[in-house]
Amino acid sequence: MTTRPRLGDIVPRQGQEAGVIVGVDFGASRWVREQRRKIVALAAHRTSERSYRIDGTGLNARLLGDGAPGYGAAELADRLLAQPARVVGCDFPFGIPEALLVDEHFAASAGYRDGAFGQWRSFHRFVATALPLVDPLDFSPFSAWREPSRRDRLWARRVTDVVAGAQPPLKDRFQATFQMTLLGNAVLARLSASGRYRVSPFADDDAADAGAGELIEVYPGATLRRLGLARYKDRPAEALQRARNACAAAGIILDVDERILAVCRTYDSGGAAPDHDAADAFVALCTAILYAHGACRPALPASEEARAAREGIIWLPAAAPR
């Protein structure tokens, strides 16, 4: 017998055969300078069937430099296209609640002229058009979605948010996700349109190619709760250890550059409360690695799979290690 690939067989794309996995801690400041403090990306390169090297090269090099450790949104998209990854775990809401998807007034209030969005495809394409990746970003086309008098609708959660304990995608006060959801979708649109990535769980003809990489939504806070660590924000070292342990428990070996580990333990993008964005990126990366090995499960209620597939799905480790 022969296993030589025939024409038409699925062959990994350039770069993907190395099994690159990426974790992203997102942020959506208006200015690129601020984005570079908040949007931290970490890559792991597969070195054998179940082992990965997280070193100071490629995407990770910026973490070891003198300047801000992260990326602007457009810049990150460019990097992910230049070196396609097999799985990218991102910590922003990929979708919006179904109640808003089917709401004609919601769509029209931001200038959408074709009724309700109906599905994620229409939503993310509209967002990408209305939010060009310039500096500074202009969120004014979406100001109607911040209307305080309509918060009861606009701040609804998706079913996956309820299960994962996540904030509403369009909440724009205190621990805001509003701008992250919009900027994130502009980035997703760009990656999806390239044909090199498909966006979980959404079907999109642009990326029907089964050889494409995959973008998944993760939530480090929920990942760590699943791993038994609540209130992780002021304990980055422990968060890192839990994430590494979860990989080890799944039989996955991580070889991490000590300098990268040190930055993940110590980097704090500031603010009143500690905010360890590099540690968050590490947790996102570990979650994405677990996903790549079939060790994640969607944060879903038992009976809402169809709706969740329209709203977006947060992925969590399948089980806490013993």
Place this chain on the structure above:
DNA sequence: CAATCCCATCAAACCTAGAC
């Protein structure tokens, strides 16, 4: 002078422990 860094401000929803 501009670019960059640093800090105070904002002020909602959830979860949990404890009282009743």
Place this chain on the structure above:
DNA sequence: GTCTAGGTTTGATGGGATTG
């Protein structure tokens, strides 16, 4: 069981201080 108080939480922004 229900209620409340307190603690916790995917963060952005502008202005003033600092740096080149």
